[in-house]
Amino acid sequence: MSFKTTCPYCGVGCGIEISRSGSNLKLTGDKASPVNQGMLCIKGQTLLETVGTDEDRLLSPSIGSWDETIHTIRDHFLTTPKHEIALYLSGQMLMEDLYVAKKFADSFGIKNIESNSRLCMYSTVEANKRAYGADIVPVSYDDIYLAETIFIIGSNTADCHPIVFNHVRKSKAFVVCVDVYETTTAKQADLFIQVEPGRDMALIDDLVNQPWFKDKKTLSIYSQGLTQSTDATDKVNALINAHIYTGNINKPGCGVLSLTGQCNAMGGREIGVRTGDLTATEFFSTDQIKVLWVMATNPAHSMINYRKIDTLIVSDFTKTLTTQDADIVLPACSWSEKTGHQKNSERRYLEQNAFLPPAGESRPDWEIICLVAKSLGLKGFDYQSAAEIWYEMDIDDHWAPQIKVDEIPVVIKPTDRTYGQSVNNGRLLAQWHSMSRTQKSKTLNKLTKQHPDSVSIHHVTNTELFKNKTVELDKYSKQPCFKG
Ligand code: SF4
Numbered sequence: 001m002s003f004k005t006t007c008p009y010c011g012v013g014c015g016i017e018i019s020r021s022g023s024n025l026k027l028t029g030d031k032a033s034p035v036n037q038g039m040l041c042i043k044g045q046t047l048l049e050t051v052g053t054d055e056d057r058l059l060s061p062s063i064g065s066w067d068e069t070i071h072t073i074r075d076h077f078l079t080t081p082k083h084e085i086a087l088y089l090s091g092q093m094l095m096e097d098l099y100v101a102k103k104f105a106d107s108f109g110i111k112n113i114e115s116n117s118r119l120c121m122y123s124t125v126e127a128n129k130r131a132y133g134a135d136i137v138p139v140s141y142d143d144i145y146l147a148e149t150i151f152i153i154g155s156n157t158a159d160c161h162p163i164v165f166n167h168v169r170k171s172k173a174f175v176v177c178v179d180v181y182e183t184t185t186a187k188q189a190d191l192f193i194q195v196e197p198g199r200d201m202a203l204i205d206d207l208v209n210q211p212w213f214k215d216k217k218t219l220s221i222y223s224q225g226l227t228q229s230t231d232a233t234d235k236v237n238a239l240i241n242a243h244i245y246t247g248n249i250n251k252p253g254c255g256v257l258s259l260t261g262q263c264n265a266m267g268g269r270e271i272g273v274r275t276g277d278l279t280a281t282e283f284f285s286t287d288q289i290k291v292l293w294v295m296a297t298n299p300a301h302s303m304i305n306y307r308k309i310d311t312l313i314v315s316d317f318t319k320t321l322t323t324q325d326a327d328i329v330l331p332a333c334s335w336s337e338k339t340g341h342q343k344n345s346e347r348r349y350l351e352q353n354a355f356l357p358p359a360g361e362s363r364p365d366w367e368i369i370c371l372v373a374k375s376l377g378l379k380g381f382d383y384q385s386a387a388e389i390w391y392e393m394d395i396d397d398h399w400a401p402q403i404k405v406d407e408i409p410v411v412i413k414p415t416d417r418t419y420g421q422s423v424n425n426g427r428l429l430a431q432w433h434s435m436s437r438t439q440k441s442k443t444l445n446k447l448t449k450q451h452p453d454s455v456s457i458h459h460v461t462n463t464e465l466f467k468n469k470t471v472e473l474d475k476y477s478k479q480p481c482f483k484g
Pocket of ligand 1: 163
């Protein structure tokens with residue numbers, strides 16, 4: 001017996017086939033998937049090492065039975081002013097989970113609903129709106145094979161989105177890579193242009209003069225290296241401008257492809273998960289928030305003040321740094337136990353299908369939200385299955401490889417940029433986010449040859465930091481590091 005599902009890690013959206021013989025499970029890449037055609041990176045290949053239960057798996061609510069726990073959460077929600085309550089969601093949640101979370105927030109009157117995708121994607125959302133009139137990704141992986149030049153900037157695609165990079169390598173395109181480090185991607189490019197951190201805008205502005213860009217059918221691929229910086233929206237618009245000025249848009253093999261970090265980061269964008277009251281900076285500073293419900297993310301790494309919050313509720317499938325600090329921990333289903341949809345970087349809706357029963361008393365995120373909503377007396381949360389939610393969402397899941405967009409060049413105001421110390425955090429091929437799932441895999445841990453006590457900091461722009469330090473090359477990334 002075999003059936004299909006989708007990898008839960010990155011936004012590439014690789015199809016997976018699970019076959020069962022007795023109690024044995026076998027995982028392979030889905031050869032029929034138009035996304036990966038059977039290919040899987042090492043994280044996808046080792047997913048079965050991360051399923052089931054281990055000592056960190058959350059199997060029951062932390063403060064009592066489900067009934068008692070939901071009752072306690074209800075009391076917190078009823079006794080706290082609504083502007084002091086917030087939901088913090090994740091691009092790991094499925095379309096159905098995010099839809100129900102947004103419906104719950106709207107029904108109860110919570111305006112502070114945000115997603116961890118805000119940290120990486122919203123500069124692209126704003127740039128798309130300015131350039132195309134709407135948040136549209138006009139291209140797809142098909143364009144990789146139609147392009148003559150592939151321009152990769154701010155993305156170590158080979159390590160972070162390996163199957164997209166496999167497509168790039170299989171294509172006949174001339175590959176140009178721009179990065180601050182000579183990454184795995186840079187090493188395999190036809191042309192590597194190394195820039196100092198923060199100095200990529202001048203290079204983007206000059207693209208219109210480069211023959212390999214202006215005279216060819218060019219597809220640009222970017223990721224967080226471009227979108228996580230103080231002037232990220234302008235950088236994305238400058239890149240789109242270069243495509244507009246050279247006619248490299250609205251044609252096969254031409255355009256701009258943003259690679260999303262998480263499996264359903266695109267879904268959160270579509271559903272409109274975004275604070276309606278606080279600005280993003282205010283949300284992440286958490287000063288106003290007294291009750292925070294975190295789902296499927298580990299903001300110990302990104303929301304540094306979260307320990308100040310009066311009541312921290314966390315839904316997750318496994319123990320994390322954040323669950324350690326939580327007042328209430330809710331056991332959520334893991335990837336292998338969940339059914340629903342995710343939307344990948346090229347806008348395809350893909351199915352996740354459960355192939356194991358929920359571990360212990362864990363429940364899907366949508367079901368946990370419905371329990372809280374119903375305890376608060378809200379109507380419209382009586383779903384029996386994810387399929388019922390998908391039906392209500394009424395999404396047109398027709399897919400087209402290219403979408404025509406408006407071409408509105410955006411005027412980028414020059415800014416007086418000063419460059420101090422820069423932090424460029426990369427991602428490792430064999431680990432994912434805060435390692436809450438990947439660290440369960442022995443194979444992935446063996447492949448991660450990281451110095452736990454070292455930090456890689458760009459040595460050209462941070463000469464002060466490197467003074468009097470013993471600098472060595474990190475074994476894995478080959479970047480200069482110092483200890484301590
Ligand atoms: S490329 Fe991304 S979606 Fe594909 S197998 Fe690897 S982690 Fe999963």
